[in-house]
Amino acid sequence: MTEAKPLYRRVLLKLSGEALMGDLDYGIEPDVIQRIAAEVADVRKLGIEVAIVIGGGNIFRGAGLARSGMDRVTGDYMGMLATVMNALAIQDALESQEVYARVMSALQIHEVCEDYIRRRAVRHLEKGRVVLLAAGTGNPFFTTDTAASLRAIEIGADVLMKATKVSGVYDSDPALNSEAAMFDTVSFDQVLVDKLNVMDATAVVMCRDNNLPLRVFNMTKPDALLKAMTDSEVGTLVTA
Numbered sequence: 001m002t003e004a005k006p007l008y009r010r011v012l013l014k015l016s017g018e019a020l021m022g023d024l025d026y027g028i029e030p031d032v033i034q035r036i037a038a039e040v041a042d043v044r045k046l047g048i049e050v051a052i053v054i055g056g057g058n059i060f061r062g063a064g065l066a067r068s069g070m071d072r073v074t075g076d077y078m079g080m081l082a083t084v085m086n087a088l089a090i091q092d093a094l095e096s097q098e099v100y101a102r103v104m105s106a107l108q109i110h111e112v113c114e115d116y117i118r119r120r121a122v123r124h125l126e127k128g129r130v131v132l133l134a135a136g137t138g139n140p141f142f143t144t145d146t147a148a149s150l151r152a153i154e155i156g157a158d159v160l161m162k163a164t165k166v167s168g169v170y171d172s173d174p175a176l177n178s179e180a181a182m183f184d185t186v187s188f189d190q191v192l193v194d195k196l197n198v199m200d201a202t203a204v205v206m207c208r209d210n211n212l213p214l215r216v217f218n219m220t221k222p223d224a225l226l227k228a229m230t231d232s233e234v235g236t237l238v239t240a
Contacts, residue, residue: 004230010049012152013161017058037093039225049125053133053148056082076140087134101130106138145203153210163219168236185237214238
């Protein structure tokens with residue numbers, strides 16, 4: 001059997017915190033995080049350099065806390081700390097798969113992780129380590145989607161991979177409309193004009209203005225990540 005050839009040299013994978021919950025109401029499902037780690041390990045075996053930005057919605061979501069009356073800035077910082085917890089969990093799962101990994105945080109937490117420094121992150125990638133980029137941008141009011149697009153641009157990623165629970169980008173919500181059609185490719189401008197809810201608008205604009213392709217795919221399917229790295233027909237490609 002011919003070995004699949006990678007489409008990319010360096011990628012940034014955006015995972016939602018909710019992706020780690022599995023069937024739980026909150027927190028981290030061990031089986032799910034081990035499956036994700038195993039898929040990342042398979043991708044590394046292809047020689048693809050991998051950076052990951054993880055959300056914190058499985059633990060805390062700043063905007064939701066703000067709607068409940070908490071100060072938005074305080075809630076956002078709590079959300080950033082939740083992403084550090086998730087990143088540490090993924091690091092541990094990766095190391096159990098014998099994959100070297102480093103957590104780099106936009107907030108200084110020297111006891112558990114490194115500070116995010118762009119050149120150091122790139123060096124880790126060049127050495128074959130998976131880099132887990134935690135604490136968002138380090139600033140309130142910015143989502144982890146925006147952090148993912150920012151970090152992908154900074155490290156020179158070939159593509160931003162957005163892992164979701166649906167197969168790609170649709171012209172309407174497939175959960176509400178059984179006739180919703182999935183795009184093979186779609187432009188950043190159409191995503192913005194039609195409000196297709198791929199990522200928040202700031203993240204989409206950053207990708208568009210920096211010519212960073214975005215691929216949206218379903219991470220819940222078996223070997224989804226590996227297939228997305230080797231098959232150009234997986235998911236939806238968002239480009240200029």
